[in-house]
Amino acid sequence: MELSKILLQRRGADLDDNPYAVHQIQHSCRTISYKHAKEYLVQHQEWLKTSIFDSFEERITHASPDSTIVIAYLSNNSPDLFLSVISATSSCVRALPALINTRWTVAEVGQALQSTNSNDMTLLLYGPEFRETAEEASRIIAHFVVSLPIPSLVRLGPIIVPESDRRRSATTNDYDLNACILELSRLPLSHDDALIVFTSGTTSGPKGVRLSHRALVMQALAKLQPPCRYSSKTVMLATTVPFFHVGGLSSILAVWLAGGTLIFPGAPGMSSKFDPSRLLDSLSHALPSNTLVMVPAMIFAVQKEMQPGETFPYVDLILIGGQSASNTTIDFLTETYPNARVVQTYACTEAASSMTFFDVTAERSCLVQSLPLAGDCVGVTPRHVRISIFDATKQPSLEAVEESYTPGIIGTAGAHVMNGYWRRGGLNPVRRFEEWYLTNDLGFWDEENRLYFCGRANDVIRTGGETVLASEVERILAMHPSVVECAVFALPDERFGEAVCCALVCSGSCPCVSEVRKFCAKEGTLAGYKRPRRLFEVEELPRNSSGKILKFLLQERFKDAGRLRSKL
Template identity: 30%
Template sequence: MLDLGTSLLASVERDPRALAIVDGETRLTYREWYTRISSLVAGLDAMGLQRGDRILTLMQNRWENATLHWACQLAGLVITPLNWRAKADEVAYAVTDSEARAIFYEAVAAPEVMAAPEAAALPRIMAGEPTDGAASLSSMLEAGAADARPRAAAEDWSLMLYTSGTTSRPKGVPRRHRAERAAAVAHVAQNLYHHSERTLGVMPLYHTMGVRSLLATSLIGGTFVCLPRFDVAGALSAIEAERVTNLYLVPTLYHDIVHHESFSKDRVRSVTKLGFAGASMTDGLMKKLDEAFQPALFVNHYGSSEVYTFTIDQKAPLKPGSAGRAGINQMIRVVPLGARSTETAAKPGEEGEIIALLNGDESFEGYWKRPEANEKALRDGWYFTGDTGFFDADGDLFVTGRVDDMIITGGENVSPVEVESCLSLHEKVLEVAVVGLPDERWGKVVTAFVKRAGTITAEELDDHCRTSGLANFRRPRSYVFVDAIPKSPVGKLLRRKLVAGEYDSET
């Protein structure tokens, strides 16, 4: 297996004049980009950074961020990207936990970086106009240097992602060059990407989906069209102007695009392939996207930071809700909830915990300095995902939620995803999230939080559920109409905020 630096060099030699990256007025071919990357490698050397050192980054999806990612692969450094919205305490934790040797950031993250003494004490390099004594990333990129040669091996660490940490301290997920490249090759194969495709680089480069888009695009001599910060108008303009051919987004971003007032089929006519991951997609949204884009390929990709691909469904609209079958580098099982053995398989239709084989080419090998997390999640060569699901009679996987999200009401298990998909099919429901709220009699009561697309009452929604075939015990017993459904920066639904009452009721 090639290391990523050699993989990039192969792409440069294969397609030197192909357009590699676009960011506003910046347009670089593979040969031109390699020159800038090489300059940055020289700059990293001048800082005294050594193979295996970690560097922390807090940047949006600008071309300098993508360039830094590749420079680290060539130099043998471990890039450790953090959400550019991170607060000072989160920055401080990541600096200390990762043992970072330098920090790269931009103006939007500067106040929090400077408020974290651990970060302020490191060598600091800023994209854009540097402040507070930071060095200039632009100067490093513009300095001349000889072509960089790959220094890392396939077994070296490539990057370390941090999990979201919704219930505990964020966990570092270190991944090797070979695992990262295997995931990128699988991404190309499973999404049927062809030579010179163009992708919208909007999923953040601190997220596994964003990194995969960057690496996969290089393998096919394609163009990575940067969108530093998601906004629908900017996304539609970039798709139209740069003739983007494929999209790989979380469902929330698709929802915002297809419901935007300036959306039209004509503006996205270049897009032939849709892929989504990061969360389940409701039946209603999938139907709307299929009608709006009429894609040749519509892929549901189910995976994680730890093990990139779990399952793939390349014909998602034909069986809504299905996550398909194991990816080409993977084996998947469903075991009964609470099971300790990896050999006890749940029956078809029986909901259980989804586990993934750790021997797969895309897999991580354990969390960074977190033995207690490894003990919980890694067992007998399998990764316990914390996700719930079941196999249907055809052998296709359905992901129903998180083990912690399962609603136990009156002794019955209710999956929020199933209820959400049912409600999403009502034309007056724009968005919906379902949680279990404490109840003295039932333990938890199924509660639906709804963002309306028009005038609709709780009684009408209850009638919709009754006539849709949803089992009686799964019907919401309460409806709350809200202005917005709380989500993470990458569009993941934050059910915990609804349970905690952190939402605004509809005004």
């Protein structure tokens, strides 16, 4: 069974009148019910079939068997975008949807969609802000491309003024979610490619990932289970989770499967990009969001916009992705959102979203305070996900690490794993050893079978014959009260081969570099070879569209700073 059919059939008559999406307009709002959303989904499907036929009729007639049609989406979040993407996953459309990162340059868009097969075809659908980018990208792509605006088929309901009691608790279910999960997990879900999502390209260029209908549904269902517990009472802010990221797409699907509501601040047509001030305004609305999905960089941006002592008691759930949140960030969240469960995830695009969940609010006090290894607890897996730790020294063979606190490469297996990488002109094979997909992330188990994430396997510094985990040094430096965030990276060093270096974002006007240097020199803080030999204070850390820090840009920026070695 395909994704579009599941969403069309999922909602029952008892929930069809529930709001699927809400546009907050000043103190009022306009809604779209599930009943009407399903009708618009079908309309988008018919529009796509007609547009593809009109655009490519002659080429389809004379196309070679190996030619493909891709529907590429370049747009900020909107109800029409989501419904069009889901409608495109149907086999009756005869094309494969691909979600394009809106922060890419024209050249990056063209490179992602380029093909070695001149018979391939692309329908490039764009939102109102991206017409120029889409048209420029169309001109540099060698094969046949047609660019069109995403049709505005959604019609909003009348203006309503919500009552104060419309503020709903996301943890209260009004129908049996367990029955819903059981029903959907038993469906004959298709293993065929549903769509393409691109990786963030932290260590190399972005890669297209082929995700199946089954993978997307199973990972969305994981968010209906503890500790997230999406339900028909979930009201999720839609502007913090770009649909082109797998975490955003998975959360949007989970909201639909649970019968929840998406919130879009502002009138239709307004930009739906993340804006911290608009987020705060949205949380003060008569119908506020009770569920936030954010990366730590967003949390930091919101914190800078807030008034002292401001709190939001109606928020029930904060789901953190992208990277691990520091203890300082967690403390801020628990103070600002006093009734919220804070859930840390561990995810990757190749696994169709989150592989583990850790309820920080409930379980942080249960963790071992003095670990023999440095790592961030990311929790346990949902039932359909398998994870194992493999000895990195034994590759290419696989040997699982059974002992607690023994690091290795994180591998995962199950229906959630991608079908493979994608490239126009051919399908790339999945990066697997036997049935396992190896993430290139380092991790270990504790005694309670909770997973800890230690960073990327290639995010290590080899200095003077010793190996230093960048994440371990970052975790220690983040304990200093003046350090807002930091990034540890390597620079060439004539004496040690590589030198441990660190870029710091500091708060206040104190001499941060000198204070951190003294902090590192304290006995028992860091071993001598782990202490940063060069410290650089910066206003902000460079990040990609997922909020992940791009350390290669720091290395490029400070590559000529070799003579500025500290005395540590």
